[in-house]
Amino acid sequence: MRTKNIEEEEEEVEEEEEFEEAEEEEEEEISIKAETPQNTPPSIVLTVTYDGKVGKALVKLYDPVNDRVYFWYDNTGHRPYLLTNVKPEELVTKFAKVILHPGFSHLEVVEKYDPLNDTKVVLTKVVAKDPLSIGGRADSIRELLPKTWESRIRYHLCYIYDNEIVPGMFYKIEDGRLVPVPIEIPSEVEDFVKKLYSNDPDFLEESRRWIPLFQAPVPNIKRLAVDIEVFTPQENRIPNPREASYEIISIGLAGSDGLRKVLVLRRPGMELKPEDLDDLMYDDVEVEFFDSEYEMLREFFTILLQYPILITFNGDNFDLPYIYHRALKLGFRKEEIPIIIRRNEASIPLGIHIDLYKFFNIRAIEVYAFGGKYRGMDRTLDTIANAIVGMSKLSRDKTVSHMSYVELINYNFRDAFLALYLTTYDNNLVLRLIMLMSRISKTPPDDLVRSQISAWIRNMLYYEHRRRGWLIPDKEDIIKIKGDVATKAIIKGKKYAGAIVLDPMPGIYPNVFVLDFASMYPSVIKRWNISYETVKCPDEKAKNNRPIPELPHWVCNDRRGLTALIVGLLRDLRAYVYKKLAKTAQDPALRSYYNVVQSALKVFINASYGVLGADIFPLYCPPAAELTTALARYVLSRTVLKALELGLVPIYGDTDSLFIWNPDENKLKELIEWVEKEFGIEIELDKVYRLVAMSGRKKNYVGILSDGELDIKGLVGKKRNTPDFAKEAFNEVVHLLSTIKSLDDVNKVIEEVRSKVREYYKKLQRREIPLNKLAIRTTLTKPLEAYTKNTPQHVKAALQLKNLGYKVEPGDVITYVKTTGKEGVKPIQLARIDEVDPNKYIEYLRTSLEQVLDAFGIEFESVMGSSIIDNYS
């Protein structure tokens, strides 16, 4: 009998192995091909892949002017390889298995710069005939050698790095060669950068390579959004796409070229009267009926082949595998189906497939590109479209199987349209964002939408290593050489100390100025030259160069840190060039484009520090991350001291912000200038609050901006899992308190608050508040059986649901109420209003209101007191 712990450990190991496997090259076998001309007009690189049949890297290009896809196959003889420190002669004698490997091609000797050890190294390059001979199989060459470098890089990415191909940029085929198309740089940009970096040739040179990526336009690439509806005999059962047992009853198609079409399967017993068509929601949608599903799919394949980009919502795991397997069942041969199915993704032979479900699930996209607009919601097309473009799916009261033709057509087309619209709204914002991020990260768009930010930044930096002839270090070597961290995190289980949060004084403060260190961590990284190779570098001389005495880490100043250079450059270009151009460019269309550029840059800048401290990141370097946060703490605390010295009154600060109460504006200016001079990083006035109510708790305040807008931070009344009634009470009280204009109002307003609270109290006691307003909504983050340490309330409720046959999975939001019963909770589906425990909800009322009342120095009890007496009198 095995113990739980061993099982858990084994599970973890299995997960890691899966992750590794996913990194391996999956060879694409392409049977439907585009033309391969010797010369083409400027075309955009859609993706780079490895064509297993041809045995070569393949670049897929799209020519937006002539609406054509071109294939360019490698003709430089580039092959997959790895690097090893085993000498060629030793390979022959001691590692003959490598030479005898069926995939072995030849050996080369290469010289590289090893940034970790700051030395030149001579290594053996083992070249293979195909990617799987390098790695990915149990007997790959990688497994035969004691030590290898760069052997885990997927071949198509390796090809991109070596040939300096930037996905999403313009290239043309010229006499069979793939050449970049020069991009014109506006003189205002050129001049500005020249001035900015007049004393910094490294940055100036690097900026020249990057600016074209941002100046090249993103064309409105033709694309087709697809959504299918499948007959389902049972309600609430999603058909299995591998089995594809049921008919595809319709296919919704929406193209950026104006195509609006639904293919519909005629089914027995279903009639369509001509007048029914009057109920079509969209009169310009073309409807085509088919007697055979086979013919319908054939028509679909014909249309699909006319588009370089396919857009779906969850097409990787549902629509495309379903269509594929259904087509096989109906008698199509593999080569006739223009869909390629892999383990976790689906692609198309001529172009690329973008699964928006995957894209919107990328954390960095959710947080930095969309400002958390759909945070904490479920990730359906309906919620995401609603949150981002304010459009919903059509509501339905029956399954698609029970819909009339017209209902089906309306429903199906809307879904396809929504998927397309998510890429076209706001001047193709999402398409532009994807393409720009592909350029920055050197990640093909189809990879980009399926990977997290750590993979993007990895690709970005690997590319820079190769371009410079640097050896890409082995992750274990970085950890071995850089050693341990020197600080302790406050939070148990974290690796090193992070940000500093100042203790706020409770109270009401009029006229509060909020200063903000603009992208604090990236600025610190640039200013102190932080990079995995510069922090704790091997150079003895550098050991005296410790940026802060409290930390033993030193930094090399002789050579420019790669991370410092790239992150610093991206930060500068965003702050000084593209944020400005987004406001000042003459042409509104250009302003909108520059705004996407600055958003794309923001995603990378904001995540650049985080990856340094993330152990899944291949250039993971804890001391570098630790030094970054330590310097940020140092900068903020020194700034507080200086503010006090100047007679300013800092009342709060968190990580990179400083709240100053009613400052003398000259002193404030002096502080800002001091910071820039002292640290060489910028601090700016972020906002001015007419009034701030500090509850006395950290990360917890209400501010009123000059336009009257409320900034509510961290308060319980705002949290997603707070019952609606408590949120309402909170909002009403905040609103009442915000009407206080002068001291004279205070008593009157407090009296209003008192009666408001009393009203809620009575309603709770009389059970007049409906169940849905009492419901607590908590996310289940793990499978039920993984809650081994204790059983939180939402898990108790989820268990009750499970016992009744409901399916409960991680990510589900459990909605429950607190009851007087034994368990103390009931899922809302099972609860009655008379079972709820009013006392528990009075506690909710208390906490959510206390946080705001504290700021006004009002005791919750003093507000409640009379109401309790009322109740019993």
Add this chain to the structure above:
DNA sequence: GCGGACTGCTTACCT
């Protein structure tokens, strides 16, 4: 056997 003090787990938030 019960309640208060305490610790640890869990979730949602802030920067």
Add this chain to the structure above:
DNA sequence: ACAGGTAAGCAGTCCGCG
């Protein structure tokens, strides 16, 4: 599946107490 810091609620444990 980019980081650490904070608030809050609850589960579970320990300890004292005739």
